[in-house]
Amino acid sequence: MEDLLNVQNLTKRFGSVIANDGVNLDIRKGEIHCLFGENGAGKSTLSSCLYGYYKADSGEIRFKGEVVELNSPGDALRLGIGMVHQHFVLVSNFTVLENIIVGSADVGLLLRKADARRRVLGLCRDCGIDIDLDREIWQLSVGEQQWVEILKALYFGAELLILDEPTAVLTPQQSDQLFVILDGMRKRGLSIVLISHKLREVMQSDRVTILRKGKVVATVDTANTTAEAITALMVGHKVTKNVRDNSVTPAGEILSVEKVSAVGEWGEDVLKDVTFTVAANEVLGLAGVAGNGQKELFEVLMGVRALQSGGFSLEGSPVTAPTSRQILDSGVGFIPDDRFLEGLIPEFGTAENLVLGWQRSPEYCRGPFLDRRKLAELARRKIDEYKVATASADLPVERLSGGNAQRVILAREFQHARRLLLANQPTRGLDVAASEFVYEKILEKRAAGFAILLASEELEDLLRLCDRIAVMFKGRIMGIVRPEETSLLELGMMMAGDASQLTQGIQ
Template identity: 80%
Template sequence: MENLLSVQNLTKRFGPVIANDGVNLEVRKGEIHCLFGENGAGKSTLSSCLYGYYRADSGVIRFKGEVAELNSPADALRLGIGMVHQHFVLVANFTVLENIIVGSADAGMFLTKSKARQKIGELCDACGIKIDLDREIWQLSVGEQQWVEILKALYFGAELLILDEPTAVLTPQQSDQLFRILDGMRRRGLSIILISHKLREVMQSDRVTILRKGKAIATVETSQTTAEAITSLMVGHKVSKHVKDRSVQPSGEVLAVDRACATGDWGEDLLKDVSFNIGRHEILGLAGVAGNGQKELFEALMGVRTLSSGTFSLEGEVIAKPTAREMLDRGVGFVPDDRFLEGLIPEFGTAENLILGWQRARDYCRGPFLDRRKMEDLARRKIEEFKVVTASPELPVERLSGGNAQRVILAREFLHSRGLLLANQPTRGLDVAASEFVYEKILEKRSAGFAVLLASEELDDLLRLCDRIAVIFKGRIMGIVRPEETTLLELGMMMAGDAKDLQRTVQ
């Protein structure tokens, strides 16, 4: 097959850090080519060089046989390279049509929408996308916003489309639909670079280039390999998938939530009559597309959001008006979904971040001052225990990879929690190896008698780790099921809110 893109010996440095080290990559015309690697392996840097965000320090990029000078995304778009980011770049109060054509040659002083509408309609028909061009972005589902981003790239004439974690916020059904559309695009001759850490998606590509520590280790045909082999190439050794210890059965009740409701700043319902319980030695999974009330539920349980009605109890004691300080003192550990915004102070080192919330405890103070020696001793022990890769305990955590930053949070929360662990998307954005390390630690807490509420968009992981799974949609629990008694299809239907006949709750 003809090569559409050819990258030779591309190197990109950030100070002393080599993000891409002599990378070679070839993308054929009409193929889905996946970039796969650990956090910090150089995937995002490489794609940013291909899209003109960064300029490579050395190496050659050829597009359709010609050397490409990519000094900005505008250069990439002119050549026919488009990119859909993990976090959408859309104007909420613009229509679909307006979002697609903004910035194009058609969006001049005398905009003719009729021609643009016709062209977009033809693109929709060709790709099998159905969407109302006159609806505003805020009225669309997350999946529909994904289509808008893809249509925008195609409208600008993209022949190579770079997709960065395209299914991070989609249901299984929406993910399947996306790949059906991508397959149709591939058949029409469009080339796609897919960045994903989900093995199910990786194996749907035609070829995979594995990156490790900035180098391209290998490029393999997915039809001639396995997910396990690709993962081993990524990390340099075999990665074991952890499962719960079935000999340890849940018992008792640690957390009980009864008809919890919460409203937003504008009076909108965020949580609607949420009820569930978690026992000792139990992991209750929380499945749902991002933005359906998971974050608000965790905030309420941690005392940073007030319930409008309903109650919850801990170890049989009703918590009337909890505060974050009270929940910490009661031994509740909390892993937030945004590690740098809510879980860490980026400018602080590992030592300081390990005692956040406990900086006034006697263990870390000498009189009115922090005991730096004790803090550093603690940091060195936890860095070794949780295998945090950092130059020193004083290095700001903002300079750590996502996986290492997450390990710092886990080390802190596991150190101070005593019976309940709340983990909201603890593996978001992490590679397979880093995710398995997180799950291993969570399973250790389950074995030790903890009750764990684990929210994740990785349904395969919830099915193998959890004792039960609660599905949330628009702030309401659609049902609670046992993994061995359900399927991905059923979970996906409940996540989309169209599974009334499947609603059921198990004790």
């Protein structure tokens, strides 16, 4: 197959940090090529260099055999390189058609919508995308918004399409549909660069380039390898997947949630009659596409969002008008979905972040001041126990990788939690090895008698880790199932609002 893009000895530095170190890469016409690596391996930096966000410090990029200078995304678009970001760049009150053509040559003093509509409808027909061009973006599902981003790139003439974590917020069915569309594009000659940490998706590509610490470790044909082999190349050793120990059985109700309802910032219903229980020695999974009430449920349980009706209890004791202080003091640990916005103070070091929430505790204070000696000793022990890769306990956590920052949160919450752990997307944005470390620690707490509520968009992980799985859709619990009695298909249908897939009642 003919090469569309060649990268030779590309190096990109940020100060003393080498993000890409002499990278060589070739992308063939009509292939899906995956970039795979740990957090901080250089995948995003490399793709940003290919799209003109960053300018490489050295090396050469050839597109269609010609050496090119990429000083901006505009340069990339003019060449035929498009990119769909994990967080969509769309105008919510514009229509689908308007979002696709904005910024194109069709937008001048007069907007030539009729011609643009014909072109976009042709792209939809070629790609197998069915979407109403006159609907506004806010009316679309997350999956439909992604189609808009892809159509926009194709409308601008992309021959190489870079997709950054394209299925992060999709149901399994939407993910399958995306890959059907990508396969159609590939057959039409379009080249696709896929950045993903999901092995199921990685194995659907034609070739995989594995990066480690900014360098290319290998490029392999997926048809001639296995997911386990690719993972081992990524981290340098074999990764063992954690599974729940079935000899440990739930015993004794810790958290009971009864008909909880809550409203959002605009008075809209975000939780509707949510009911479930979690026992000691149990992991209850929470499945659902982002934005279906998971975050609001955790906020209610942590006392930062008011209850509209219903309530919850801890070990049989009702929690009335809860505050965050009350919840923390009752022995609840909380891992938020946004580690830097809600779980850490980025400018503080590991030592200070390890006592957030308990900074006034006599355990860490000497009079009105923090006891720096005690903080240093705590940080030393936890950095060692949780294998936090940091140059110093005083180094700001904003300079840590996502996986290491998450280890700091785990160390803090597990230090103070006594009976219940609330974990909202604890492996979001983490690579396979970092995710397995998080799950290993969570299962250790399960074995120690904790009750754990675990929300994740990684359904395969929920199936192997959880005793039961509750599925949320538009603020409701669609059903609670046992992993051994359900499948990805059933979970995906329930996540899309199809309650007929429920194989057993709420357990």
